[in-house]
Amino acid sequence: MSFDPDTLTYNDAGLIPAIAQDAETGDVLMMAWMNKEAIQRTLETRRVTYWSRSRQWFWIKGETSGHTQELVDFRIDCDRDCLLVLVNQTGAACHTGRRNCFFTSVQNGEEVELAKPIT
Amino acid sequence: MSFDPDTLTYNDAGLIPAIAQDAETGDVLMMAWMNKEAIQRTLETRRVTYWSRSRQWFWIKGETSGHTQELVDFRIDCDRDCLLVLVNQTGAACHTGRRNCFFTSVQNGEEVELAKPIT
Numbered sequence: 001m002s003f004d005p006d007t008l009t010y011n012d013a014g015l016i017p018a019i020a021q022d023a024e025t026g027d028v029l030m031m032a033w034m035n036k037e038a039i040q041r042t043l044e045t046r047r048v049t050y051w052s053r054s055r056q057w058f059w060i061k062g063e064t065s066g067h068t069q070e071l072v073d074f075r076i077d078c079d080r081d082c083l084l085v086l087v088n089q090t091g092a093a094c095h096t097g098r099r100n101c102f103f104t105s106v107q108n109g110e111e112v113e114l115a116k117p118i119t
Numbered sequence: 120m121s122f123d124p125d126t127l128t129y130n131d132a133g134l135i136p137a138i139a140q141d142a143e144t145g146d147v148l149m150m151a152w153m154n155k156e157a158i159q160r161t162l163e164t165r166r167v168t169y170w171s172r173s174r175q176w177f178w179i180k181g182e183t184s185g186h187t188q189e190l191v192d193f194r195i196d197c198d199r200d201c202l203l204v205l206v207n208q209t210g211a212a213c214h215t216g217r218r219n220c221f222f223t224s225v226q227n228g229e230e231v232e233l234a235k236p237i238t
Contacts, residue, residue, distance in 0.1 A: 002229060017136055028147060028203050031136060082221075104195040105193065105194050
């Protein structure tokens with residue numbers, strides 16, 4: 001069946017959550033949002049492109065930082081309201097300079113920092 | 120620092136997305152939503168508990184199906200607006216009977232089914 005972005009379920013703002021996973025290590029890197037055109041751009045360019053809610057514009061991951069995400073696989077969940085992109089991540093996925101955004105763990109009621117910036 | 124669920128950022132409905140990842144295989148299993156009390160219940164019981172938007176009630180994963188998620192690690196992202204729960208998944212995470220919800224891949228413009236139901 002041909003993929004049609006119109007068949008996905010978007011929220012009231014026309015957005016769908018996209019989880020980025022490192023294709024090599026399996027680490028979950030980040031979660032951001034795409035709209036229909038960001039999905040089309042991601043699939044066409046193989047450069048993962050989100051929709052920036054703060055800037056209200058396309059956010060080609062790594063365009064300024066160089067920390068790009070090359071698309072390896074594009075997946076849709078059973079409810080068609082969430083995406084998973086497997087990527088080749090260059091450098092840090094997180095704006096804090098860490099490899100991934102989920103570097104804070106809650107352990108016995110305390111927040112524990114699992115990773116330091118790599119850049 | 121003590122973890123306080125009040126310090127997280129929730130959407131207008133009081134919800135925050137939670138990604139579930141298999142602690143053993145690294146597979147991303149599903150994405151669902153939690154509210155503040157679901158987070159507290161998850162941390163206290165170690166049984167992953169979401170907020171069901173359709174039923175407007177707590178959704179203790181696997182309560183009826185037996186396909187439970189035992190919490191292994193609870194992580195917060197850099198913006199404090201997304202959660203990652205590492206879990207020991209019993210059986211299928213997906214309501215379709217598949218191990219995970221992201222079983223549809225888009226390849227050369229076509230949808231490809233990557234997995235069949237295991238249950």
